[in-house]
Amino acid sequence: MKAHTLGESIILPACKKIVSTMLGNEAALKISKIPLSDDTVRRRILEMSSDIEKNVSGNKLHSSDFALQVDETTDITNKAQLIAFVRFINENEITNQFLFCKELSVTTKGEDVFNILNDYLDKWQLSWKSCVGICTDGAPSMVGCIKGLVSFIKKKNENVIVTHCFLHREALMSKTLGENLREVLDEVLKMVNFIKVRPAKSRLFEKICTNMESQHKRLLLHTEVRWLSRGKVLTRVHELRQELLVFFEAMKQSYFCDLLQCKFWIAKLQYLADIFQHLNILNTSIQGKGQNVLTSTDKIKAFQKKLHVWKSAAIKESTSEYSLTLTEEEELAAVSTDRGLMMKYKEWSLEAFWISIRKEHVAISKKALTVLLQFSTSYLCELGFSNLATIKCKKRGTLECIDEEMRVCLSNIRPNIEKISQAHQAHVSH
Incomplete structure (x- = not known):
């Protein structure tokens, strides 16, 4: 009994701190009521990660088109880690969600990255046909026309839109x-x-x-x-x-x-x-939450206009690569002359507006949402790398798989703590 009490006094505060950091004080309070053993913290993280993953990959992604953001880094133990985020329509809004963090065991070639992505989509029975975009940092292993990640994805879905991270392009x-x-x-x-x-x-x-x-x-x-x-x-x-x-x-x-x-x-x-x-x-302005290709493009164009003023020289307008079909032009004309929709357009966000009319104006709203779904930067991956460095530090360098810890830490979806807690029976002290 003394050993049991001592174990709880040591493990319980550590568990509460981890849960509080990842999910907040309310979740930490609920977790603190569950008796702990040596491996309880690890098991709880696995269960919460599984609950989040099923909610996202097993349910939400099946009913929506999605875009991917991928990048790779090297952790403190010199192991290559591939991190991926997904962007999809969740009910009435577009949301970003952590997908996975997997180790690249041997090489970091485009084929290796594709195999990990492909295996994950196959695991959850997700189709590449539903993938409308892929955002990378522009490295040869990602965008190479022969052996890059994009070339393998194009074989699965030739209509995938490839975007180069705005931050990396500006840095170059x-x-x-x-x-x-x-x-x-x-x-x-x-x-x-x-x-x-x-x-x-x-x-x-x-x-x-x-x-x-x-x-x-x-x-x-x-x-x-x-x-x-x-x-x-x-x-x-x-x-x-x-x-x-x-x-x-x-x-x-x-x-x-x-x-x-x-x-x-x-x-x-x-x-x-x-x-x-x-x-x-x-x-700084084109990274963070709520950013997409359109908002980032607007800010870059605004910067170009500032250069125009500074240099007192004309800057050519960039041409759009998204041309409209006859049906899309007809629907756009109908939307632009609908006073009720124009009021919504002025008052609502772009994402909310186009989602609200996707049943009435299918073609033009699908075109707009395909653009809005694109990642404009690899900001989320960089944010994930920061958390990876915190989770897999020198004292925890022996961790082999950190996918579950990363999912619980970075996911926007909270696990069902009450449901998980009900599945466990408290051990009464003898």
């Missing part, structure tokens, strides 16, 4: 700087690395900033992995340019001193800091 574009601006960026990074490479230099620079009553005391490191870092590094260097000049004079670094005293170089630095700051704002 931002790397194509002109030679003059690239030189400025490289020189800024050399300055930062010169100081950050040695703790003694970092402490000296911090002391100079303190003596000069600067707003900041430290520089920021640039990393290609974190897409916001480039703009933040440039802004910080520009704000601390006087402090940097004092530091490099003390270090007798004449090359860096000449740059910081050159007005033309400072002007180019300021331009880079400004443009990357605007790009960071754009990037």
Whole structure:
């Protein structure tokens, strides 16, 4: 009896903390009423994950078209993990939902990714014909025309719309700087690395900033992995340019001193800091909940118009790749002249509006919903990777399968705690 009580006193708080983090305090309170054994936490997670998975893959996806978002990463134990999210119509709204997190055991080729996706859809008897879109980061293993993931999916459904993550496209574009601006960026990074490479230099620079009553005391490191870092590094260097000049004079670094005293170089630095700051704002605005291809496209077009003002030059309008059939044009004409529907269009969200008329105007609403179902970024996968790093940390590096933990952590659908609890009988102490 003492051992049983001691086990509960140790395991119960850990279980409550995990459930509270994943599902909230109310669910944690209900879970705390269930007696625990050594493997109870694991079993409960498996049961909640199974309940969520059946609710999504076993029920909801069978009655709706869906779009997929996939990406892969390497966890703390150097194992490749494939994460997938699904976007579908759930009753009267479009919803995003975690699908799975599977280990890529050997290679990360397009065929390997496809096999995992295909096996999962087969397991739940889901058809590729219902898949209307796939969003990836644009890596060759994903979009390669011969052996990429998309090529295998196209064999199953040639009508699948492939979208390249907006964030990754912008990140690739931002790397194509002109030679003059690239030189400025490289020189800024050399300055930062010169100081950050040695703790003694970092402490000296911090002391100079303190003596000069600067707003900041430290520089920021640039990393290609974190897409916001480039703009933040440039802004910080520009704000601390006087402090940097004092530091490099003390270090007798004449090359860096000449740059910081050159007005033309400072002007180019300021331009880079400004443009990357605007790009960071754009990037931040097109990720998060409620974003789709249309909203992200609108924000990018708005950014293009700002460039038009800044440069005082015309920017050609991008052409739409979705042409309408005669039936769709007729239905669109009917919708656009219906005053009641126009009022709804102005007051409701795009998703709610098109879902509400899909029975009356089948063709045009299907076209609109096919566009709205597309993922615009791989934001959810990046969010999942952050949770993966938390769940599979150094102390839990021996975990072989984390699919269930990831599903309970990331799913928008809450498991039926009461139903699961009723299936278990409490063990009365003897």
